[in-house]
Amino acid sequence: MGRRYDQLSLEDRCTIARLQAEGRSIRQIAAALDRTASTISRELRRNRGSYVGYKPGYAQEQAKARRWVGSRLERDPTLRRAVLKRLARGWSPEQVAGRLARETGRKVISYESIYRFIYAQMARTKDYGWRHYLPRGKSRRGFRGRRGGSAASFIEGRISVAERPPDAADRRTIGHWEADLILFAKYGQAVLTVHERSSRIILASRPRNKAAKGVARHLVRLFAPLPQQFRRTITFDNGTEFARHQALHRLAIKTYFCDPYSPWQKGGIENAIGRMRRFLPRKTDLATLSVRRFNTLVSAYNATPRKCLDFRTPAEAFSEVLHFECESTSPLPRGRAEVRRSAQ
Numbered sequence: 631m632g633r634r635y636d637q638l639s640l641e642d643r644c645t646i647a648r649l650q651a652e653g654r655s656i657r658q659i660a661a662a663l664d665r666t667a668s669t670i671s672r673e674l675r676r677n678r679g680s681y682v683g684y685k686p687g688y689a690q691e692q693a694k695a696r697r698w699v700g701s702r703l704e705r706d707p708t709l710r711r712a713v714l715k716r717l718a719r720g721w722s723p724e725q726v727a728g729r730l731a732r733e734t735g736r737k738v739i740s741y742e743s744i745y746r747f748i749y750a751q752m753a754r755t756k757d758y759g760w761r762h763y764l765p766r767g768k769s770r771r772g773f774r775g776r777r778g779g780s781a782a783s784f785i786e787g788r789i790s791v792a793e794r795p796p797d798a799a800d801r802r803t804i805g806h807w808e809a810d811l812i813l814f815a816k817y818g819q820a821v822l823t824v825h826e827r828s829s830r831i832i833l834a835s836r837p838r839n840k841a842a843k844g845v846a847r848h849l850v851r852l853f854a855p856l857p858q859q860f861r862r863t864i865t866f867d868n869g870t871e872f873a874r875h876q877a878l879h880r881l882a883i884k885t886y887f888c889d890p891y892s893p894w895q896k897g898g899i900e901n902a903i904g905r906m907r908r909f910l911p912r913k914t915d916l917a918t919l920s921v922r923r924f925n926t927l928v929s930a931y932n933a934t935p936r937k938c939l940d941f942r943t944p945a946e947a948f949s950e951v952l953h954f955e956c957e958s959t960s961p962l963p964r965g966r967a968e969v970r971r972s973a974q
Contacts (some may be wrong), residue, residue, distance in 0.1 A: 836916060865895070932948075
């Protein structure tokens with residue numbers, strides 16, 4: 631009796647709690663479990679709660695926490711470098727964990743472990759620069775402000791999102807878009823961003839200001855190069871910058887608008903803007919941002935894996951559909967077909 635030295639299990643702790651509740655002594659409990667009395671005494675002393683007494687679940691968690699040897703990212707420098715490199719590129723912990731699993735064919739690390747590692751570094755070092763590794767880089771949620779009047783009544787030809795075709799809502803059909811502006815502290819500066827609901831790819835442009843005529847012209851430029859099957863519908867909020875939406879009708883794009891105060895009805899572009907804010911914070915001066923740098927930021931977004939795409943990137947998802955559509959629906963022009971046959 632009393633010669634076992636392996637760790638107490640949850641079942642053992644349940645037995646300890648039951649026997650203690652029955653009024654058994656420490657030696658009687660030890661005999662029932664074939665443990666030493668010192669083991670039971672130490673268990674009751676170290677793993678009891680100040681107010682709840684000895685509870686098996688609480689004791690199990692206390693023992694587990696005591697055996698914790700630190701984050702795997704602290705113990706594995708190679709994995710830490712790989713994770714931090716991807717976080718620095720704007721990937722979220724979930725995207726990092728999912729992409730590593732996709733590349734290796736097995737689960738490498740959980741996104742919760744990555745979050746815990748970042749928060750632990752902030753707590754340990756008091757260096758809050760670590761928060762910039764997180765998707766939004768914020769320590770708390772921002773104030774949303776109060777509702778004002780809606781501009782919906784000033785938009786001519788406005789059609790509600792409720793009338794949008796069903797295939798625009800299920801995200802299975804390519805060619806349905808959402809649009810919005812990313813605004814900045816300097817008056818008049820904005821980035822026009824459009825988001826494809828199926829592939830999650832974004833296209834972006836920098837109009838000179840928020841004037842509706844200029845915004846419409848930039849929208850036409852973004853969509854004109856795309857094949858017809860890739861430009862079916864687009865959904866806006868009720869900002870007057872989209873009042874010239876009918877300019878898109880000549881590209882056979884149907885335009886729809888969210889209900890007032892319902893940005894969640896175009897949640898894809900709202901999410902995309904939130905992610906882009908990491909690299910384009912509100913204090914950014916677009917006048918100092920080069921075209922090359924701007925295009926690099928957009929490309930980085932489209933090269934970031936997404937959980938909703940099985941950790942493919944939006945660029946990969948869009949390219950797969952584009953290649954399939956072109957191969958299956960658009961025969962090669964006569965000249966190109968002859969060149970391909972001669973090359974074979």
